[in-house]
Amino acid sequence: MGHEFGKRFPANPKDYQLHEEVGEGVSATVYRASCISMNEIVAIKVLDLEKCNNDLDGIRREVQTMRLIDHPNLVQAYCSFPAGHKLWVVMPYMAGGSCLHIMKFAHPEGFEEPVIATLLYEVLKALVYLHGEGHIHRDVKAGNILIDANGAVKLADFGVAACMFDTGDRQRARNTFVGTPCWMAPEVMQQLHGYDFKADIWSFGITALELAHGHAPFSKYPPMKVLLMTLQNAPPGLDYERDRKFSKSFKEMISACLVKDPKKRPSSEKLLKHHFFKHARSKEYLARAVLDGLPPLGDRFRTIKGRESDLLQSRADEDKDQLSQREYIKGISAWNFNLEDLKKQAALIEEESQGSENVKVNDRTNREHHGAVSPNFEQQISSSEKVDTEDSVTSGKEGLQYHQDFGGLLTSAFPIRPLKALEGYFDVFEEDVKETSPNSQFAKKSEVESIISAQQASDEVDLECNKGKEDYLESSSFVTKNVDAAGRQKFFRGSILSEHALSPVRILTGPKEWNELFKEHQFERNHSGPLLCRQTRDAQNHLHVNVLDEPSEGRIVQRKGRFKVTSTDAGTKVATSVNPSSLITASAGLDATSVLPILQHMLQQNASQREQIIKAIKLVEQVSVPHVERADYGSAESSQPSVAASRERELQSYVLQLQQRADYLTDELQRMKLKNSQFERHLTSLLKGRTPNNDEIQETLLPH
Numbered sequence: 001m002g003h004e005f006g007k008r009f010p011a012n013p014k015d016y017q018l019h020e021e022v023g024e025g026v027s028a029t030v031y032r033a034s035c036i037s038m039n040e041i042v043a044i045k046v047l048d049l050e051k052c053n054n055d056l057d058g059i060r061r062e063v064q065t066m067r068l069i070d071h072p073n074l075v076q077a078y079c080s081f082p083a084g085h086k087l088w089v090v091m092p093y094m095a096g097g098s099c100l101h102i103m104k105f106a107h108p109e110g111f112e113e114p115v116i117a118t119l120l121y122e123v124l125k126a127l128v129y130l131h132g133e134g135h136i137h138r139d140v141k142a143g144n145i146l147i148d149a150n151g152a153v154k155l156a157d158f159g160v161a162a163c164m165f166d167t168g169d170r171q172r173a174r175n176t177f178v179g180t181p182c183w184m185a186p187e188v189m190q191q192l193h194g195y196d197f198k199a200d201i202w203s204f205g206i207t208a209l210e211l212a213h214g215h216a217p218f219s220k221y222p223p224m225k226v227l228l229m230t231l232q233n234a235p236p237g238l239d240y241e242r243d244r245k246f247s248k249s250f251k252e253m254i255s256a257c258l259v260k261d262p263k264k265r266p267s268s269e270k271l272l273k274h275h276f277f278k279h280a281r282s283k284e285y286l287a288r289a290v291l292d293g294l295p296p297l298g299d300r301f302r303t304i305k306g307r308e309s310d311l312l313q314s315r316a317d318e319d320k321d322q323l324s325q326r327e328y329i330k331g332i333s334a335w336n337f338n339l340e341d342l343k344k345q346a347a348l349i350e351e352e353s354q355g356s357e358n359v360k361v362n363d364r365t366n367r368e369h370h371g372a373v374s375p376n377f378e379q380q381i382s383s384s385e386k387v388d389t390e391d392s393v394t395s396g397k398e399g400l401q402y403h404q405d406f407g408g409l410l411t412s413a414f415p416i417r418p419l420k421a422l423e424g425y426f427d428v429f430e431e432d433v434k435e436t437s438p439n440s441q442f443a444k445k446s447e448v449e450s451i452i453s454a455q456q457a458s459d460e461v462d463l464e465c466n467k468g469k470e471d472y473l474e475s476s477s478f479v480t481k482n483v484d485a486a487g488r489q490k491f492f493r494g495s496i497l498s499e500h501a502l503s504p505v506r507i508l509t510g511p512k513e514w515n516e517l518f519k520e521h522q523f524e525r526n527h528s529g530p531l532l533c534r535q536t537r538d539a540q541n542h543l544h545v546n547v548l549d550e551p552s553e554g555r556i557v558q559r560k561g562r563f564k565v566t567s568t569d570a571g572t573k574v575a576t577s578v579n580p581s582s583l584i585t586a587s588a589g590l591d592a593t594s595v596l597p598i599l600q601h602m603l604q605q606n607a608s609q610r611e612q613i614i615k616a617i618k619l620v621e622q623v624s625v626p627h628v629e630r631a632d633y634g635s636a637e638s639s640q641p642s643v644a645a646s647r648e649r650e651l652q653s654y655v656l657q658l659q660q661r662a663d664y665l666t667d668e669l670q671r672m673k674l675k676n677s678q679f680e681r682h683l684t685s686l687l688k689g690r691t692p693n694n695d696e697i698q699e700t701l702l703p704h
């Protein structure tokens with residue numbers, strides 16, 4: 001093949017002498033080497049086939065692409081050949097190393113603007129060529145921008161490059177989840193409509209920020225959180241205040257690249273004409289500005305590696321969320337996701353507000369300048385910001401707040417099917433994704449869905465059944481009245497037990513009332529059918545919250561096939577309480593992956609409590625009837641009025657007690673039913689892929 005100067009490089013390991021290591025990726029180690037016969041320094045990338053997870057097709061593609069491309073700004077392969085279990089790829093030696101390494105070594109705060117303009121201009125020329133040839137690079141980042149001893153810039157690493165002209169399986173592969181999270185375009189994460197070369201433009205914009213700051217946006221967060229933040233936050237950008245040293249044209253160029261709608265991003269060709277690139281300078285300038293005074297690449301590589309291993313050592317005992325930083329230091333890449341790490345990191349995702357605060361401030365500025373955030377994302381942002389507690393009263397507040405917290409939590413944590421985005425890349429089974437997807441579009445007719453619809457149907461019947469009780473409920477003192485903005489009366493039923501102490505006794509004056517009560521509760525038994533059915537099925541499917549499971553690994557809050565999310569934090573909250581209201585409070589602080597199982601757990605709790613109440617009512621009925629009969633019999637038999645009177649008083653007091661108990665149980669049952677229907681409505685609306693609005697939330701709080 002031999003591109004350079006028409007030379008043909010030998011395809012035999014014996015013709016090369018490996019020197020020091022100059023770079024390391026997940027699947028490969030790069031050495032400075034000599035081609036003995038040609039007396040030339042080259043770089044040899046030694047790909048460990050065993051570490052490549054049998055992705056031989058991927059390797060073949062990488063090598064093929066590297067050999068076919070022919071552009072001064074792309075690292076070409078001179079030749080490649082097997083050596084034992086390894087594959088050697090011979091390529092030009094880029095003595096300056098990667099921009100990431102240079103930054104780590106000498107520019108931790110990033111480069112000056114003229115350097116950035118020069119680097120990016122060269123990279124962009126490479127992209128124009130690649131895109132023109134129908135390739136998407138898919139891994140544009142500082143770690144893949146190499147500089148040679150003369151200051152020439154080349155884009156490297158075609159490990160995940162894809163061809164736009166691929167069809168069939170290869171086209172499907174093109175639409176999979178590859179790249180490095182911080183640099184990955186939202187549409188690549190989403191996998192809704194596939195993506196094209198505009199994905200590289202997004203990564204290019206992120207790389208610009210990386211070169212400006214020394215690190216990519218969100219780089220301190222775990223990959224899973226990066227995904228969520230990229231999807232839900234407005235695009236990152238240069239801050240008009242903090243990044244004052246950078247020009248307006250630089251800020252505008254980045255803004256143009258980091259538009260969430262790929263259609264609104266410029267093509268590489270168009271971007272090349274951006275006035276920012278007028279600041280680009282010569283390779284001589286770059287060599288002077290960046291490489292002067294740097295030790296040889298091998299030495300730098302050793303120093304950086306040493307520093308990193310020291311850092312890793314000193315952080316060995318640190319908290320798990322430091323993991324992301326270490327990943328970044330290692331140079332996290334498309335190929336070095338550790339599935340176990342990722343799962344753990346996923347479990348560590350906390351509520352966004354804290355971490356994304358800075359970004360959001362910045363985002364606002366960006367949004368003003370972008371004006372191009374897709375409506376979808378705007379909606380996601382605003383829905384998570386939506387909070388309105390004005391018309392809630394003490395008892396209702398708790399429930400309303402919960403609904404808002406819960407809705408917000410889910411909206412923010414599941415902006416666009418994160419598991420769907422991970423499908424095919426991590427070992428998340430298709431059926432797992434369907435099961436967990438809040439959007440039923442991805443599920444056939446999921447079990448949860450069918451249970452919900454069964455429950456809804458049963459709720460409708462229940463509404464009919466409860467019509468007659470409205471008066472009773474409204475007159476009850478523990479139905480808290482409130483007036484909404486439209487002047488309608490709203491009723492919030494509190495769940496505080498002390499309220500029941502104040503509730504008026506519902507006097508059951510005769511067998512007719514007892515009968516009615518009995519009928520009502522018979523109906524409740526039917527009503528609870530689907531819930532019990534769900535409990536059984538859930539138990540079979542291990543969908544329940546395993547409160548006491550696997551303590552050594554942290555609590556399992558979700559077990560889905562092989563995808564297991566663990567969270568010590570969440571687990572503690574779940575484990576310490578089985579009281580639904582405390583679960584509600586706890587859930588506000590949980591990561592979203594754990595909310596649905598908690599909700600299921602609460603529903604199960606409600607169902608079993610309901611069953612207990614019904615049993616208790618039956619017991620009360622059985623106990624009370626013989627007593628009444630005995631009273632009648634006793635009074636008929638007795639000829640002594642005083643004995644009869646005292647017996648009657650005794651019985652009356654007993655009946656009263658039973659009535660109070662029955663009342664309490666009825667109320668309890670009502671509350672449980674109310675809670676159930678709230679949760680079910682929530683679940684239904686979540687399955688329909690939207691957050692209920694305030695009216696719907698309030699409606700769910702009304703007694704039925």
Ligand SMILES: Nc1ncnc2c1ncn2[C@@H]1O[C@H](COP(=O)(O)OP(=O)(O)OP(=O)(O)O)[C@@H](O)[C@H]1O
Pocket residue numbers: 022023024025026027028029030043045075091092093094095097098101143144146156157159332333334335336
């Ligand atoms: N031709 C070269 N000359 C000098 N250094 C190189 C060359 N090619 C690669 N490197 C160095 O080796 C590192 C790893 O190379 P490369 O990115 O190709 O490996 P990889 O396993 O594909 O990496 P990744 O983990 O990013 O996928 C680069 O970041 C760079 O620092």
